[in-house]
Amino acid sequence: MKKWEIAVIPGDGIGKEVVPAALDVLRAVADVHGGMTFSFTEFPWSCDYYVEHGKMMPDDGLSILRNFDAIFLGAVGNPALVPDHISLWGLLLKIRREFEQVINIRPAKYFRGLSSPLAEPHEFDFIVVRENSEGEYSEVGGRIHRGEDEIAIQNAVFTRKGTERAMRYAFELAQKRKRHVTSATKSNGIFHTMPFWDEVFADVKRDYPDVATASYHIDALAAFFVTRPHMFDVVVASNLFGDILTDLGGAIMGSIGIAPAANINVNGKYPSMFEPVHGSAPDIYGKGIANPIGQIWTAKLMLDHFGEEELGALLLNVVEEVTADGVKTPDIGGTATTKEVAAEICRRLREHA
Numbered sequence: 001m002k003k004w005e006i007a008v009i010p011g012d013g014i015g016k017e018v019v020p021a022a023l024d025v026l027r028a029v030a031d032v033h034g035g036m037t038f039s040f041t042e043f044p045w046s047c048d049y050y051v052e053h054g055k056m057m058p059d060d061g062l063s064i065l066r067n068f069d070a071i072f073l074g075a076v077g078n079p080a081l082v083p084d085h086i087s088l089w090g091l092l093l094k095i096r097r098e099f100e101q102v103i104n105i106r107p108a109k110y111f112r113g114l115s116s117p118l119a120e121p122h123e124f125d126f127i128v129v130r131e132n133s134e135g136e137y138s139e140v141g142g143r144i145h146r147g148e149d150e151i152a153i154q155n156a157v158f159t160r161k162g163t164e165r166a167m168r169y170a171f172e173l174a175q176k177r178k179r180h181v182t183s184a185t186k187s188n189g190i191f192h193t194m195p196f197w198d199e200v201f202a203d204v205k206r207d208y209p210d211v212a213t214a215s216y217h218i219d220a221l222a223a224f225f226v227t228r229p230h231m232f233d234v235v236v237a238s239n240l241f242g243d244i245l246t247d248l249g250g251a252i253m254g255s256i257g258i259a260p261a262a263n264i265n266v267n268g269k270y271p272s273m274f275e276p277v278h279g280s281a282p283d284i285y286g287k288g289i290a291n292p293i294g295q296i297w298t299a300k301l302m303l304d305h306f307g308e309e310e311l312g313a314l315l316l317n318v319v320e321e322v323t324a325d326g327v328k329t330p331d332i333g334g335t336a337t338t339k340e341v342a343a344e345i346c347r348r349l350r351e352h353a
């Protein structure tokens with residue numbers, strides 16, 4: 001019997017609702033498999049934890065997480081208790097960086113049973129490869145003076161290694177898909193880092209002559225996500241551009257509540273982390289109506305990561321069937337609760353046991 005050791009961090013807000021729902025689904029997945037179990041170890045690290053301990057996670061938090069096969073996370077952030085940059089950098093970004101989860105994979109596709117806000121969504125199916133370790137997200141910079149003379153400086157950091165790594169990952173992914181990579185740039189307005197990004201892209205693409213490419217400035221690209229999302233296969237983007245594009249990816253599917261993400265450690269030194277694209281949604285927390293699909297699809301990405309692609313495909317198929325049959329939370333036009341959606345997915349999964 002194969003046993004996967006999973007560190008579970010529900011985090012804040014609706015993370016505490018969608019994570020338990022997705023764990024139930026993973027238990028059902030294990031039953032379907034028959035030869036596999038999950039051991040879930042839960043950690044209460046969150047903004048509530050911060051209020052009590054003055055930090056988002058204990059000092060030895062990372063060494064505890066290190067021994068797990070994967071980390072399954074909900075969402076981090078409760079601005080009523082802790083400023084967002086403190087909570088994010090103290091937990092989510094800390095894990096991404098210290099565990100060298102340098103790539104963030106974020107798929108979006110035309111999803112059965114959902115009405116996209118696009119008039120003609122066609123059958124789009126793309127993956128954004130978000131550089132996850134550097135770029136616009138950096139602690140380099142500072143603030144001086146106060147008042148009228150106040151200055152804030154934030155430096156973006158683009159290394160050749162990090163940039164190339166994200167691009168190569170995108171090209172190799174495209175080779176297993178429709179052989180097309182789009183680069184998200186902004187080399188007209190961003191004077192140093194984005195021309196550099198374009199140069200590295202030009203260098204890297206020479207190594208993949210079987211993959212077609214396109215490059216668009218991020219503003220135009222954002223519009224194309226709305227007007228012609230079906231033309232994309234793999235999109236490679238910097239940390240911030242990838243962040244923004246993937247909320248948009250969720251939106252054109254029908255709700256940001258269904259979009260999944262995988263923070264991948266590519267060198268095998270540390271566990272990878274699986275979490276939905278969305279945050280803690282304080283506006284709906286506590287009502288029991290958060291859409292669990294983003295968290296459940298994230299579980300599918302974890303199954304893929306473990307080499308259980310067949311089970312992953314079955315899981316996503318069942319989720320789409322349940323959606324198409326109208327068992328949906330309010331964000332996608334239904335009346336079901338988080339728990340009802342998860343229970344229906346579990347019930348249908350067990351029919352495959």
Ligand SMILES: NC(=O)c1ccc[n+]([C@@H]2O[C@H](COP(=O)([O-])OP(=O)(O)OC[C@H]3O[C@@H](n4cnc5c(N)ncnc54)[C@H](O)[C@@H]3O)[C@@H](O)[C@H]2O)c1
Nearest residue numbers: 075076077078079084257277278279280281284290291331
């Ligand atoms: N990876 C993360 O953990 C992550 C991601 C984004 C935001 N955040 C944090 O979450 C907090 C709230 O941020 P925000 O409001 O900008 O983004 P958000 O993603 O939490 O919410 C944006 C909107 O989408 C809706 N939404 C999100 N997930 C949903 C779901 N599963 N079902 C139904 N509706 C859903 C919310 O109700 C809200 O209207 C902040 O503290 C922010 O820093 C964390």
Ligand SMILES: O=C(O)C[C@@H](O)C(=O)O
Nearest residue numbers: 088092243276277278279
């Ligand atoms: O990376 C971030 O900015 C946090 C959150 O918005 C995310 O997309 O994971």
Ligand SMILES: [K+]
Nearest residue numbers: 074075276278
């Ligand atoms: K999240």
Ligand SMILES: [Mn+2]
Nearest residue numbers: 243244247277
């Ligand atoms: Mn985001």
